Amino acid sequence: xxxxxxxxxxxxxxxxxxxxxxxxxxxxxxxxxxxxxxxxxxxxxxxxxxxxxxxxxxxxxxxxxxxxxxxxxxxxxxxxxxxxxxxxxxxxxxxxxxxxxxxxxxxxxxxxxxxxxxxxxxxxxxxxxxxxxxxxxxxxxxxxxxxxxxxxxxxxxxxxxxxxxxxxxxxxxxxxxxxxxxxxxxxxxxxxxxxxxxxxxxxxxxxxxxxxxxxxxxxxxxxxxxxxxxxxxxxxxxxxxxxxxxxxxxxxxxxxxxx
Amino acid sequence: xxxxxxxxxxxxxxxxxxxxxxxxxxxxxxxxxxxxxxxxxxxxxxxxxxxxxxxxxxxxxxxxxxxxxxxxxxxxxxxxxxxxxxxxxxxxxxxxxxxxxxxxxxxxxxxxxxxxxxxxxxxxxxxxxxxxxxxxxxxxxxxxxxxxxxxxxxxxxxxxxxxxxxxxxxxxxxxxxxxxxxxxxxxxxxxxxxxxxxxxxxxxxxx
Numbered sequence: 001x002x003x004x005x006x007x008x009x010x011x012x013x014x015x016x017x018x019x020x021x022x023x024x025x026x027x028x029x030x031x032x033x034x035x036x037x038x039x040x041x042x043x044x045x046x047x048x049x050x051x052x053x054x055x056x057x058x059x060x061x062x063x064x065x066x067x068x069x070x071x072x073x074x075x076x077x078x079x080x081x082x083x084x085x086x087x088x089x090x091x092x093x094x095x096x097x098x099x100x101x102x103x104x105x106x107x108x109x110x111x112x113x114x115x116x117x118x119x120x121x122x123x124x125x126x127x128x129x130x131x132x133x134x135x136x137x138x139x140x141x142x143x144x145x146x147x148x149x150x151x152x153x154x155x156x157x158x159x160x161x162x163x164x165x166x167x168x169x170x171x172x173x174x175x176x177x178x179x180x181x182x183x184x185x186x187x188x189x190x191x192x193x194x195x196x197x198x199x200x201x202x203x204x205x206x207x208x209x210x211x212x213x214x215x216x217x218x219x220x221x222x223x224x225x226x227x228x229x230x231x232x233x234x235x236x237x238x239x240x241x242x243x244x245x246x247x248x249x250x251x252x253x254x255x256x257x258x259x
Numbered sequence: 260x261x262x263x264x265x266x267x268x269x270x271x272x273x274x275x276x277x278x279x280x281x282x283x284x285x286x287x288x289x290x291x292x293x294x295x296x297x298x299x300x301x302x303x304x305x306x307x308x309x310x311x312x313x314x315x316x317x318x319x320x321x322x323x324x325x326x327x328x329x330x331x332x333x334x335x336x337x338x339x340x341x342x343x344x345x346x347x348x349x350x351x352x353x354x355x356x357x358x359x360x361x362x363x364x365x366x367x368x369x370x371x372x373x374x375x376x377x378x379x380x381x382x383x384x385x386x387x388x389x390x391x392x393x394x395x396x397x398x399x400x401x402x403x404x405x406x407x408x409x410x411x412x413x414x415x416x417x418x419x420x421x422x423x424x425x426x427x428x429x430x431x432x433x434x435x436x437x438x439x440x441x442x443x444x445x446x447x448x449x450x451x452x453x454x455x456x457x458x459x460x461x462x463x464x465x466x
Binding site for chain 2: 001002003004005040043045070071073074075076094095096098120121123124168193197198199200219220221
């Protein structure tokens with residue numbers, strides 16, 4: 001039986017691995033290549049690596065680092081950060097990466113998705129939407145550039161548009177829940193899940209495996225990603241790369257999916 | 260030695276990395292001469308069936324591959340779309356396949372799939388292999404592998420089914436016709452199970 005995917009998400013800042021809280025205060029947690037080696041041993045389902053500097057600083061993706069990551073990965077790897085053109089995306093695929101994820105470039109120019117999907121196949125094209133709830137009311141907005149620019153675009157409409165243009169997977173990343181470890185934002189996840197049927201991955205808020213179990217109960221098959229949960233241990237957030245053991249993961253899934 | 264067939268499609272680098280780590284020599288072959296030297300062949304593939312067949316046909320390698328595989332009986336392992344290319348045809352395209360293992364590649368029926376996301380079939384699923392298969396030696400029955408596809412291989416003769424997997428219904432996830440093999444999943448991205456399978460293909464007597 002197919003399992004939901006449980007996916008560590010790693011953030012790259014100044015060539016090191018960091019973890020943020022609400023997209024701020026990046027805390028250094030280690031060396032990215034070393035982290036990939038540990039996640040290989042732990043047999044993680046997939047890995048998402050996001051370079052949080054590239055778009056913000058307006059620089060090219062760090063191809064050397066991406067190649068080193070891809071050389072190590074024995075599981076599917078999704079890379080995001082600074083990709084603006086199909087040529088950049090193709091270069092990254094040739095380094096051995098399975099999926100690329102785009103954010104600000106597709107939010108501002110959704111036709112890039114079609115161009116990319118036509119050249120590399122839609123299953124390899126992912127869009128990540130950084131979403132934040134408005135202070136008043138129930139609406140959400142899509143933000144870009146590490147949550148410094150509010151596009152005022154509705155993520156539900158944006159997700160539908162990107163899917164219609166050829167995106168193979170949508171990642172919903174909650175700015176409010178990022179690094180807080182108090183659970184996922186179920187409201188926006190459910191709103192978007194109700195309108196798209198492509199593969200979907202959610203990120204932001206996991207504080208324990210119970211939070212992941214809740215998503216499995218509700219959605220059965222979903223990409224479930226987490227940052228802090230898989231790099232910190234304990235209330236004082238000591239850095240310790242971790243991931244459920246295979247039998248622990250099977251149990252978490254079977255206990256929650258209810259069949 | 261493993262010869263990776265380079266016809267412009269598929270993640271050759273992932274296979275090369277994995278075999279390098281195992282200290283098993285590899286060649287990346289894009290010329291007929293290099294294919295003629297092969298002891299074991301891997302046919303990778305991603306994307307659409309017709310695009311893969313077009314690229315293989317344009318590579319000028321089809322004739323030499325036929326000589327190696329059909330006449331010299333060199334073992335070959337097709338991966339994902341590389342497996343589907345071993346069939347006679349695919350519902351995804353109009354071009355003929357290699358036809359080395361009688362079968363037709365069909366699209367999953369979405370109405371049988373009990374999830375919001377019907378296709379692609381993406382993620383880690385269990386594989387039930389035929390007992391005592393050398394390709395699956397040392398791998399747990401119902402071990403998990405990484406899948407990413409929307410079409411599956413339907414064998415004309417059940418004799419060619421090497422493993423099955425459940426996604427809405429039971430489908431064929433690996434095929435074998437003597438020295439010709441194919442797997443629908445991605446062993447190069449399937450952790451220890453995938454490493455073991457690729458090691459088995461390289462080192463054990465396969466028929």
